Amino acid sequence: MTTNRIHQKLQEDKKILSIYFTAGYPALEDTATIIEKLQDSGADMLEIGLPFSDPLADGPTIQESSTQALKNGMTTGKLFEQLKGIRNTVHIPLIIMGYFNPVMQYGVEAFCAKCAETGIDGLIIPDLPVDVYQEEYKPLFEKYGLANIFLITPQTPDDRIRYIDSVSGGFIYMVSSASVTGAKNTFGDTQKQYFERIYNLQLKNPQIVGFGISNADTFEAATKRAKGAIIGSAFIRFLNEKGVDAIPGFISSVR
Amino acid sequence: MSAPVKSSAPIGGNAGKGAYHVSERGYYGEFGGAFIPEMLYPNVEELRRKYLEIMSDPSFKEEFNQLLKNYVGRPSPLYFARRMSEKYGTRIYLKREDLNHTGAHKINNTIGQILMARRLGKTRIIAETGAGQHGVATATVCALTGMECVVYMGEIDIARQAPNVARMKMLGAEVRPALSGSRTLKDATNEAIRDWINNPVDTHYIIGSAIGPHPYPDMVTRFQSVISEEIRTQLLEHEGRENPDYVVACIGGGSNAAGTFYHFLDEENVGIIAVEAAGKGIDSGESAATSVLGHKGIIHGCKTLLMQTEDGQITEPYSISAGLDYPGVGPMHAHLFTSGRAEFKAITDDDAMKAGLELCQLEGIIPAIESSHALAVFEQREFGKDDIVVVALSGRGDKDLNTYIDHFSL
Numbered sequence: 265m266t267t268n269r270i271h272q273k274l275q276e277d278k279k280i281l282s283i284y285f286t287a288g289y290p291a292l293e294d295t296a297t298i299i300e301k302l303q304d305s306g307a308d309m310l311e312i313g314l315p316f317s318d319p320l321a322d323g324p325t326i327q328e329s330s331t332q333a334l335k336n337g338m339t340t341g342k343l344f345e346q347l348k349g350i351r352n353t354v355h356i357p358l359i360i361m362g363y364f365n366p367v368m369q370y371g372v373e374a375f376c377a378k379c380a381e382t383g384i385d386g387l388i389i390p391d392l393p394v395d396v397y398q399e400e401y402k403p404l405f406e407k408y409g410l411a412n413i414f415l416i417t418p419q420t421p422d423d424r425i426r427y428i429d430s431v432s433g434g435f436i437y438m439v440s441s442a443s444v445t446g447a448k449n450t451f452g453d454t455q456k457q458y459f460e461r462i463y464n465l466q467l468k469n470p471q472i473v474g475f476g477i478s479n480a481d482t483f484e485a486a487t488k489r490a491k492g493a494i495i496g497s498a499f500i501r502f503l504n505e506k507g508v509d510a511i512p513g514f515i516s517s518v519r
Numbered sequence: 520m521s522a523p524v525k526s527s528a529p530i531g532g533n534a535g536k537g538a539y540h541v542s543e544r545g546y547y548g549e550f551g552g553a554f555i556p557e558m559l560y561p562n563v564e565e566l567r568r569k570y571l572e573i574m575s576d577p578s579f580k581e582e583f584n585q586l587l588k589n590y591v592g593r594p595s596p597l598y599f600a601r602r603m604s605e606k607y608g609t610r611i612y613l614k615r616e617d618l619n620h621t622g623a624h625k626i627n628n629t630i631g632q633i634l635m636a637r638r639l640g641k642t643r644i645i646a647e648t649g650a651g652q653h654g655v656a657t658a659t660v661c662a663l664t665g666m667e668c669v670v671y672m673g674e675i676d677i678a679r680q681a682p683n684v685a686r687m688k689m690l691g692a693e694v695r696p697a698l699s700g701s702r703t704l705k706d707a708t709n710e711a712i713r714d715w716i717n718n719p720v721d722t723h724y725i726i727g728s729a730i731g732p733h734p735y736p737d738m739v740t741r742f743q744s745v746i747s748e749e750i751r752t753q754l755l756e757h758e759g760r761e762n763p764d765y766v767v768a769c770i771g772g773g774s775n776a777a778g779t780f781y782h783f784l785d786e787e788n789v790g791i792i793a794v795e796a797a798g799k800g801i802d803s804g805e806s807a808a809t810s811v812l813g814h815k816g817i818i819h820g821c822k823t824l825l826m827q828t829e830d831g832q833i834t835e836p837y838s839i840s841a842g843l844d845y846p847g848v849g850p851m852h853a854h855l856f857t858s859g860r861a862e863f864k865a866i867t868d869d870d871a872m873k874a875g876l877e878l879c880q881l882e883g884i885i886p887a888i889e890s891s892h893a894l895a896v897f898e899q900r901e902f903g904k905d906d907i908v909v910v911a912l913s914g915r916g917d918k919d920l921n922t923y924i925d926h927f928s929l
């Protein structure tokens with residue numbers, strides 16, 4: 265159980281709007297500015313994407329932003345440098361989302377220590393499976409006060425969802441449909457039924473829906489039953505078109 | 520010896536005893552496992568639970584063996600290469616996977632996996648391909664069984680390998696360009712994985728080498744283990760003994776090597792030699808010698824040795840042979856390397872090409888450039904005059920004629 269900023273935020277009586285963006289994109293030094301602007305425009309929680317050369321759970325938008333961020337010179341060390349002092353101005357929960365290989369190369373313990381030092385509250389590592397986490401890394405994450413967040417999908421069986429719920433700290437990341445990341449305009453009946461099914465399981469951790477959320481409609485549909493929703497690809501596309509200064513307009517268009 | 524058709528053991532036999540076989544949990548030493556996003560869990564878990572049971576089913580084994588015999592043309596000959604043996608002062612046998620239907624060992628795996636896909640009730644097949652050999656082998660078995668087939672191929676490889684793209688299309692497959700990242704084999708693999716995430720119910724992913732999340736490396740290895748199974752029977756006929764002194768194979772992801780080594784892994788008097796592509800030289804920055812240049816990490820769902828930056832970004836390998844430029848090696852080979860069970864050699868483009876041309880002129884066989892790397896071992900290393908050395912001739916050189924022509928200005 266984590267008592268960090270994520271936990272506190274989830275206690276609030278409101279639907280959580282979480283935004284994903286890729287660190288080092290559009291420009292290398294945009295990371296801290298984007299974080300501050302998102303907070304100031306009313307985002308509740310942020311996922312900072314650590315770019316990876318081979319992001320196999322991501323659709324084209326996030327892939328391209330990762331490729332560009334790496335071209336811009338983004339590295340793990342660089343990200344921690346950019347985040348130094350971020351807690352002087354930012355108080356909303358910050359989560360790093362990245363693939364396991366860069367974390368391994370940095371050193372899992374060194375990475376966790378650095379996260380704690382900079383004020384990161386949690387990690388989402390889609391290719392670190394729950395059983396490996398349980399056996400090898402859980403004590404480490406806990407030592408540094410990091411919530412580890414797992415994904416579930418429409419194909420995840422109920423008993424596995426309950427197992428993931430028992431291991432999770434923070435929230436459960438509900439992938440909205442069988443797909444890689446990418447923006448969609450609407451949710452169909454199957455997705456709505458899935459949202460109901462998960463709601464009816466009455467899990468101990470709150471659920472936040474991600475993948476395919478792009479605007480006020482999809483945000484509302486996703487959060488009818490869940491505690492919040494995450495927007496990624498749609499925000500990255502917006503950044504690409506409108507630039508960092510237009511961020512407040514994006515947040516106000518969602519709610 | 521591996522299982523005759525009537526035994527209850529799965530294809531490849533009851534492994535798990537030896538230190539070099541996969542463990543119950545999917546590891547070879549510290550390598551392997553299934554580092555996959557949750558979206559892939561139901562598919563990979565279903566395969567993990569069922570693959571050994573299906574591979575133990577007598578009717579499955581019968582169907583697999585019949586197709587290998589009547590469609591692929593197995594057993595492939597074990598040929599004593601007399602003139603080459605004379606030249607190098609040792610006893611060289613070639614395992615002729617080049618004579619298989621579609622021209623390489625790849626078909627052993629695709630036959631097995633298409634039957635597996637059918638048993639799992641899947642109706643749509645996806646695959647990745649680099650040079651196009653695995654893509655052709657997959658398109659072939661999809662035509663054979665009437666399954667829908669989508670092959671992902673890097674945009675750059677599509678341009679480099681036009682004849683294989685045409686073959687896949689003739690066989691009824693759709694070839695989809697991988698436009699992300701470096702637009703080569705590793706990106707085609709990413710795209711295939713993404714497709715599987717998007718189509719979790721009806722689709723089976725036929726991986727083309729002994730890579731990927733558990734159980735893929737073990738499943739592919741078992742389908743390819745027919746190579747070493749036959750070597751033992753055939754060597755007994757030729758030489759009155761089942762075990763050679765050495766087995767040699769080239770390694771891209773490691774499927775022909777895994778199949779060639781399989782029944783000898785626990786036979787300590789059999790030397791195992793794995794040959795990687797050094798490209799333009801190990802220190803040239805253009806190489807695919809993963810055992811030398813790689814570090815432990817995760818690629819395509821598997822913990823293994825891979826070529827990457829200090830920061831953990833996967834790098835693009837290089838070899839003149841498209842089938843060897845994968846930035847990782849299968850987890851079994853990572854374990855064979857770090858445990859010292861296998862000797863690893865790295866062969867440059869030039870040395871491989873020379874060895875390929877030499878085989879043409881000494882034995883009248885035009886090898887795939889991948890296989891030429893394995894043949895080049897005789898210039899790098901001495902063998903005793905009574906040693907029996909079996910080399911996997913993993914494929915034929917038809918697909919590589921243009922490269923040979925350019926290289927030697929023929």
Ligand SMILES: Cc1ncc(COP(=O)(O)O)c(C=O)c1O
Pocket residue numbers: 623624649650651652653727728729769770771772773774775776841842843887889890913914915
């Ligand atoms: C003829 C041939 N040999 C070897 C390889 C390398 O693959 P693997 O290491 O899986 O055997 C390939 C791959 O395309 C090939 O076509």
